[in-house]
Amino acid sequence: MTKICVLGLGYIGLPTALLLAKSGFEVIGVDVNERVVKTLNQGQLHISDPGLPELFEEARRNFVAQTVVPEADIYLIAVPTPLNAHIRVSELGYVRSAAEMIYPHLRKGNLVILESTVPPCASEKLVIPILEKSGLKAGEFKYVHCPERAIPGKTLYEMVHNDRIMGGIDNESAESARSVYSSYVQGRIYLTDVTTAEFVKLIENTYRDINIAIANEFAQVAEDYGVNVWEAVDLANKHPRVNILQPGPGVGGHCIAVDPWFLTECSAKTGLIQLSREINDSMPNYVIHLVREMLGDIREPTLTVFGVSYKNDISDTRETPALKFIQLAENEGYKVKCYDPHVSTFEYPVYDLDEAVRDSDCIVLITGHDLFKRIDPAKLSMRHRYLIDTRNHLNKATWTDAGFEIKTLGDGLVRSEASRGVASEQPEQSPLPNSKATTKGV
Numbered sequence: 001m002t003k004i005c006v007l008g009l010g011y012i013g014l015p016t017a018l019l020l021a022k023s024g025f026e027v028i029g030v031d032v033n034e035r036v037v038k039t040l041n042q043g044q045l046h047i048s049d050p051g052l053p054e055l056f057e058e059a060r061r062n063f064v065a066q067t068v069v070p071e072a073d074i075y076l077i078a079v080p081t082p083l084n085a086h087i088r089v090s091e092l093g094y095v096r097s098a099a100e101m102i103y104p105h106l107r108k109g110n111l112v113i114l115e116s117t118v119p120p121c122a123s124e125k126l127v128i129p130i131l132e133k134s135g136l137k138a139g140e141f142k143y144v145h146c147p148e149r150a151i152p153g154k155t156l157y158e159m160v161h162n163d164r165i166m167g168g169i170d171n172e173s174a175e176s177a178r179s180v181y182s183s184y185v186q187g188r189i190y191l192t193d194v195t196t197a198e199f200v201k202l203i204e205n206t207y208r209d210i211n212i213a214i215a216n217e218f219a220q221v222a223e224d225y226g227v228n229v230w231e232a233v234d235l236a237n238k239h240p241r242v243n244i245l246q247p248g249p250g251v252g253g254h255c256i257a258v259d260p261w262f263l264t265e266c267s268a269k270t271g272l273i274q275l276s277r278e279i280n281d282s283m284p285n286y287v288i289h290l291v292r293e294m295l296g297d298i299r300e301p302t303l304t305v306f307g308v309s310y311k312n313d314i315s316d317t318r319e320t321p322a323l324k325f326i327q328l329a330e331n332e333g334y335k336v337k338c339y340d341p342h343v344s345t346f347e348y349p350v351y352d353l354d355e356a357v358r359d360s361d362c363i364v365l366i367t368g369h370d371l372f373k374r375i376d377p378a379k380l381s382m383r384h385r386y387l388i389d390t391r392n393h394l395n396k397a398t399w400t401d402a403g404f405e406i407k408t409l410g411d412g413l414v415r416s417e418a419s420r421g422v423a424s425e426q427p428e429q430s431p432l433p434n435s436k437a438t439t440k441g442v
Ligand code: SAJ
Pocket: 148, 149, 150, 151, 152, 204, 205, 208, 212, 245, 246, 247, 248, 249, 250, 251, 252, 253, 254, 255, 256, 310, 311, 312
C-alpha cells in the first residue's frame, strides 16, 4: 500500500489526509501539536466542517496521527504560511521546518507535494534546496506544488469537485501528483511548472480582493450620489459580462486578506493590488464613520457587534474585519459587546443575544450569519434602537416595524432621510430606488 505522510493537520491538511485515506492510501498525519494528534487518535475531531465527521469515520482505518515524520513514499506539506502583518511579508517558518523534517527520510523516487500557499519562487529558492540536503538532486525525488483552492465552509465539497493545478519540477513529478489526486478529485487536473502554480494561486485570491475593493469603493461613491449600491450592483450584474461582488465591512480570512501581499513581496509593479488591499482594510474605518453619524449625540454609547467571524455561517475569526472595527470603536469611547452564535473563542468576550443587546444603543452587523435573520427584533431590549447593516442582510421592514432606525452601508440615504423612515420603504435585498435613482426600462 502506498504510504503518504501529510504534514499539518489543520483546515486543509486534515481533510486532504482523510480523503486520501478513504481512497485507499496508508496515511500518516503529522502535526507538531500533541493535543491535535491525541484528539485525532482518540477518534475526535479538532476542527469542524460539513461532512468531516462522516469522512473521518470512513477513513480512520487507513489513518493515524503522530508528531514525528516517518519514512513514506509521498510527503504532502499542508502547514500554515501566515503573513507578518507589520512588514507585510510571508512567514515561511512552518514550510521550512516541514522540509527540514522530510529531507532525512527522502529516498530516490519519493514525491514531495506542497499544498501550502507560498510566494512565487519559494519552492525553487527555499523548499527544494532544503530537500536536496538529503543528498538527492531535484529530479531524483519528485516535487510538485498543488495549491489548495477549497473555500472554508464548503471545504470537502470543493476539495473533491474543484479543478486543480499541479506544478511539477518535471513532467514525471506532475503526472505522479495527478495520479495521487485523481483518487478523489472529480474536477479537472491541469499540469504546469512549479512557479506558475504558485503564481496562479496568488492571482486567484488577489483577483477576488481587487473585485471586492471595487465593490467597496462603489458603495462609498454611491453614497455621494444618493444611489443605493445594492440595487445598482444588482442591475449592473444583469449585463452579460459584468459580475460585481458585494460590498461589506472589509475582507477577512487567512487567504484573500493575505495572499496579495505574498504576490507583491518581490515585485515593484503592484499599485492596483496594494491600493485594493488598502481600500478593503479601510472599510472598518468607514463603518465607524457611519456609527459616528448615527449616534453622534448619545452619551456613553454602547454598540453590539453582530458577527465576529470573517464571513457568514462559519466560526473562523482569522483576519476578521470585526477586530479592527471593535478596536476603532473602543478608541473612540464606545463600549462594545459581541454576539456571534458560531464563535466561542475570540479576542473579546462573546455574549448571548440578550446580554449582548442589553442597554445597547446600536447593533452593527459585521457578519451576515443566516441565524441573524431569525432574530425577532421586537423582543430585543435596548437603550436605543439603531441598526447599521454593513451587509444588507436583515429585513428592513421587520426591523423598522420593531422601531429600529436603520443605516445600510451604501444605501445612499443621508441621516435625515433615514430618520424620516425612507429606509423602511426598501424591500429586503432588492431595495427600491431612492429619490434620485430610477429603474426605468430604456
Ligand atoms: N467578501 C466580501 N464581498 C464578497 C465576497 C467576499 O466582502 O462579495 C469578504 C468575505 O466576507 C470575507 C472575505 O471577503 O471577509 C473573503 O471571503 P471569500 O468567501 O471571498 O474567500 P475565503 O477567504 O473564504 O476563501 C478564498 C477562496 N478564494 C477564491 O474564491 C478565489 C477559496 O477558493 C480559497 O481556497 C481560499 O481563499 C484559500 O484558502 O486561499
